[in-house]
Amino acid sequence: MTITQDQATWFAQTFQRLSDNVGQAVLGKPGVIRLVLTALLAEGHVLLEDAPGTGKTQLAKSLAATVQGTHNRIQFTPDLLPSDVTGITVYDQDSHEFSFHPGPIFASIVLADEINRASPKTQSALLEVMEEGRVTVDGKGHEVGRPFMVIATQNPIEQAGTYKLPEAQLDRFLIKTSIGYPDLQAAEVILGGASVRDRSSVISPVVTTTAIAEMADLVAEVHVDPAVLRFTAQLAEATRTDRQARLGVSVRGSLAMIRAAKVWAAAEGRTYVLPDDIKALAVPVWQHRIVLDPEAEFSGVGAGDLIARVLADIAAPQARNAAA
Numbered sequence: 001m002t003i004t005q006d007q008a009t010w011f012a013q014t015f016q017r018l019s020d021n022v023g024q025a026v027l028g029k030p031g032v033i034r035l036v037l038t039a040l041l042a043e044g045h046v047l048l049e050d051a052p053g054t055g056k057t058q059l060a061k062s063l064a065a066t067v068q069g070t071h072n073r074i075q076f077t078p079d080l081l082p083s084d085v086t087g088i089t090v091y092d093q094d095s096h097e098f099s100f101h102p103g104p105i106f107a108s109i110v111l112a113d114e115i116n117r118a119s120p121k122t123q124s125a126l127l128e129v130m131e132e133g134r135v136t137v138d139g140k141g142h143e144v145g146r147p148f149m150v151i152a153t154q155n156p157i158e159q160a161g162t163y164k165l166p167e168a169q170l171d172r173f174l175i176k177t178s179i180g181y182p183d184l185q186a187a188e189v190i191l192g193g194a195s196v197r198d199r200s201s202v203i204s205p206v207v208t209t210t211a212i213a214e215m216a217d218l219v220a221e222v223h224v225d226p227a228v229l230r231f232t233a234q235l236a237e238a239t240r241t242d243r244q245a246r247l248g249v250s251v252r253g254s255l256a257m258i259r260a261a262k263v264w265a266a267a268e269g270r271t272y273v274l275p276d277d278i279k280a281l282a283v284p285v286w287q288h289r290i291v292l293d294p295e296a297e298f299s300g301v302g303a304g305d306l307i308a309r310v311l312a313d314i315a316a317p318q319a320r321n322a323a324a
Contacts, residue, residue, distance in 0.1 A: 003271050011218060012269035014215065021064055026055050026063070033059075040149050042216070043133075046173060048151060056151070057073060058200050061111075067207055068208045073102040078244040084124065089102070109147075110149070115152040115165065127172060129144060146216070158181065174259070175284045222271060231317055232258060234314050239307070248289075261277040
């Protein structure tokens with residue numbers, strides 16, 4: 001069953017309302033907000049690589065407020081334990097039974113701040129919950145519910161005392177992007193409202209978490225033509241065979257692209273995915289999944305450069321074929 005045009009129009013209007021609402025707290029960053037909302041509705045996760053003080057916490061809190069959800073912030077440190085994230089099972093002497101005490105991962109939007117400062121063991125505690133939406137403690141599974149999204153951050157400047165995220169964990173993030181500093185106009189507005197310490201506190205809900213889950217289900221019905229699927233597969237294969245790549249886009253990365261492109265298309269009010277959707281999302285969805293050859297890195301080549309070259313080399317299918 002394919003999404004109808006009326007449903008796509010409603011989706012696009014609701015998506016814009018969500019974006020505008022979050023934009024009240026995160027000023028001058030509509031592109032970043034759009035990417036994060038895309039990840040939320042594709043039921044994926046976001047990695048923000050940014051300097052301190054750029055509004056990462058504001059983004060997570062305002063997003064949670066917009067969808068009437070809960071928000072938790074976990075400050076990752078070298079002494080953080082996996083149980084500090086997932087929760088623990090405690091024996092109750094009165095009832096003589098074990099009870100589960102959920103950790104901060106049980107929230108609609110979880111901000112994993114400076115994730116690369118925690119040990120690999122603690123980082124890996126996120127793998128199951130990010131992939132399957134549940135936590136297993138003492139052999140018993142606990143669902144985190146829907147919607148659920150991890151927004152992880154890492155500081156690209158200060159690397160002392162950090163543990164680099166392994167490729168297997170980077171592959172769990174649907175999108176990697178950065179907020180960056182505001183432009184001059186947005187900065188003036190932010191400074192003018194300096195008395196408001198938490199701009200997300202004035203955000204009112206636009207939709208419920210139930211509605212977000214329904215939108216995520218609806219977007220799965222967006223049509224993707226075989227020509228667009230082939231185009232995506234060709235691009236992914238080209239990243240794997242490129243002479244400057246040591247590791248290219250995995251099958252999980254290709255699936256992530258299709259999921260994100262469906263949301264991107266519906267947010268434009270379309271019932272089908274275009275090749276342009278794939279092109280627009282190629283860098284944020286794939287840049288963190290590519291590991292370059294050391295010689296290429298030394299010469300200053302970035303993952304974005306490789307993706308741009310692959311996009312230029314492989315011809316996209318015609319729109320009339322993609323919109324069948």
